[in-house]
Amino acid sequence: MNDLGEFELIERYFRHPTPHALVGPGDDCAVLPAPAAGMALAVSSDMLVEGRHFLPTVPPRLLGHKALAVNLSDLAAAGARPLAFTLALALPRVDASWLEGFSDGLMALAREHGCELVGGDVTAGPLNICITVFGEVPERGALLRSGARPGDEIWLSGPLGDARLALEAFRGKVELDGADFRSTRRAMEAPQPRVVLGQALRGLASAAIDISDGLLGDLGHVMRASRVGARIDTDSVPRSPALARQPLVLQRECCLNGGDDYELVFTAPADAATQVQAAGERAGLALARIGRIEAEPGLRLVDGAGRPLTFESRSFDHFRS
Amino acid sequence: MNDLGEFELIERYFRHPTPHALVGPGDDCAVLPAPAAGMALAVSSDMLVEGRHFLPTVPPRLLGHKALAVNLSDLAAAGARPLAFTLALALPRVDASWLEGFSDGLMALAREHGCELVGGDVTAGPLNICITVFGEVPERGALLRSGARPGDEIWLSGPLGDARLALEAFRGKVELDGADFRSTRRAMEAPQPRVVLGQALRGLASAAIDISDGLLGDLGHVMRASRVGARIDTDSVPRSPALARQPLVLQRECCLNGGDDYELVFTAPADAATQVQAAGERAGLALARIGRIEAEPGLRLVDGAGRPLTFESRSFDHFRS
Numbered sequence: 001m002n003d004l005g006e007f008e009l010i011e012r013y014f015r016h017p018t019p020h021a022l023v024g025p026g027d028d029c030a031v032l033p034a035p036a037a038g039m040a041l042a043v044s045s046d047m048l049v050e051g052r053h054f055l056p057t058v059p060p061r062l063l064g065h066k067a068l069a070v071n072l073s074d075l076a077a078a079g080a081r082p083l084a085f086t087l088a089l090a091l092p093r094v095d096a097s098w099l100e101g102f103s104d105g106l107m108a109l110a111r112e113h114g115c116e117l118v119g120g121d122v123t124a125g126p127l128n129i130c131i132t133v134f135g136e137v138p139e140r141g142a143l144l145r146s147g148a149r150p151g152d153e154i155w156l157s158g159p160l161g162d163a164r165l166a167l168e169a170f171r172g173k174v175e176l177d178g179a180d181f182r183s184t185r186r187a188m189e190a191p192q193p194r195v196v197l198g199q200a201l202r203g204l205a206s207a208a209i210d211i212s213d214g215l216l217g218d219l220g221h222v223m224r225a226s227r228v229g230a231r232i233d234t235d236s237v238p239r240s241p242a243l244a245r246q247p248l249v250l251q252r253e254c255c256l257n258g259g260d261d262y263e264l265v266f267t268a269p270a271d272a273a274t275q276v277q278a279a280g281e282r283a284g285l286a287l288a289r290i291g292r293i294e295a296e297p298g299l300r301l302v303d304g305a306g307r308p309l310t311f312e313s314r315s316f317d318h319f320r321s
Numbered sequence: 322m323n324d325l326g327e328f329e330l331i332e333r334y335f336r337h338p339t340p341h342a343l344v345g346p347g348d349d350c351a352v353l354p355a356p357a358a359g360m361a362l363a364v365s366s367d368m369l370v371e372g373r374h375f376l377p378t379v380p381p382r383l384l385g386h387k388a389l390a391v392n393l394s395d396l397a398a399a400g401a402r403p404l405a406f407t408l409a410l411a412l413p414r415v416d417a418s419w420l421e422g423f424s425d426g427l428m429a430l431a432r433e434h435g436c437e438l439v440g441g442d443v444t445a446g447p448l449n450i451c452i453t454v455f456g457e458v459p460e461r462g463a464l465l466r467s468g469a470r471p472g473d474e475i476w477l478s479g480p481l482g483d484a485r486l487a488l489e490a491f492r493g494k495v496e497l498d499g500a501d502f503r504s505t506r507r508a509m510e511a512p513q514p515r516v517v518l519g520q521a522l523r524g525l526a527s528a529a530i531d532i533s534d535g536l537l538g539d540l541g542h543v544m545r546a547s548r549v550g551a552r553i554d555t556d557s558v559p560r561s562p563a564l565a566r567q568p569l570v571l572q573r574e575c576c577l578n579g580g581d582d583y584e585l586v587f588t589a590p591a592d593a594a595t596q597v598q599a600a601g602e603r604a605g606l607a608l609a610r611i612g613r614i615e616a617e618p619g620l621r622l623v624d625g626a627g628r629p630l631t632f633e634s635r636s637f638d639h640f641r642s
Contacts, residue, residue, distance in 0.1 A: 125370030
């Protein structure tokens, strides 16, 4: 199995039907049809490196899932409908069972979202996964980071902090019982991109971003792009039962600075709240309102009683951690 | 400088004007306008790993050039016009002078081809460069590997083998004088993608591929996809003066199995030869006719006198070399 070559490897693990593409994988380029009238093409690219974005212990099936999930999450944050993706893969060795698991997890999520694998590259090298996704979005209707306005409410698509809690458990800094370890590990290893919600928020949300680097850091991107400030009621940030069993200071750290959540944080005018709730229900998600956009720059954190909290925003930075 | 963070780094080195994009870099997704009526989107992705695709000694400016060039070469082989690209980069450390050189070389070639950097990702990790390019191509008019027909002539866009000769010199297996080392090294480190020629060949060439893995291997892809065979006059494969000064057996190895050339090999009906020559002249290239497609499967190599040559096709395989 170890003498499986580059071309056979692609043929065996990464060649799947591409009914949408005009030209599928196996030529110099894939060719995708132009999006429908009035639509444009949303594009995002993410690179995952072992030890940085995933632990060497992660089962390959979950890694395949996550590699695509974090990219679909970017499409979700733009309100785009997934169409296709390319996969570039550097592998330290050809390991058939790894490739089978990785491909299975990747393609299961791809099929779930109607997102075709149209091409890519496989090479030898330190393990590295680079996916570029393509989606369809109305020409002037993509959700951006820059549209938040003072008075808008701030919403979350789901609970935060589990991925970070699981990481702390892996690092041996937190002890979790078996059920809590399993549920938080699942959040870390198998995030669900909020693709349906993203599309339901088109024309409704004023700004959106997905949470990869931590709520405060990613909300900070929205604040900078929109030139606004914000007030967050930290106690209203939803968290799982597993995280709620931890000390409050750890809960806050995980919820606010955790990262790797892949929930959406978005803003919408207050008078759209009913429609926002309805969009959440259509997507099968219990949305949470966690604060408000303010004209005054900066982020103000308060607890449930309205008392100010000081809390350092430490957005994840790959060159500073 | 070493404490330059991920976001500042992107801002400083990889943020350039994107007049074509509806949404440029800095949001969750870039948004590209739909291609013009009747056109579709060509997509290709390549990953470059240090020690595999480039030597650690390569000047960063040339590496930036090459990383985009090999991707533009795929667009050229499809006959597509470059539009935009994403860049994902794993860096072992933040090195300002490396980044400046890399970015300069990358963006100079990008500007030359009107290809906008619309987004991407930067992370810490073993050096890895993944570029995904987007181009525009007529909906049913992309050049493919599968269109070669018996009787078609086989053409080359330029001389082959210099990149491989330079690599052998770097490996200490060949000694070159200063001028030959410089010229062949330039071929290896600064390939010129045949983007203008690729578009000029639309509706003219029956099949095309760019030569990254070696003429025989890449022509083999065309033969398999088109279900045809071929006859090549190996002496008619053009080579540089530097390569022509080497022993014939090395010349042939470099020309036929070298790889990393990024010239186009393409096929066209014999009665289109005048138009093909004209397309080459418009692109500023001296095209060479090197053989003919035949119905009989398999590749037949002959020398200038028509004598059969036996020569092993050893297409580059990242897991077998």
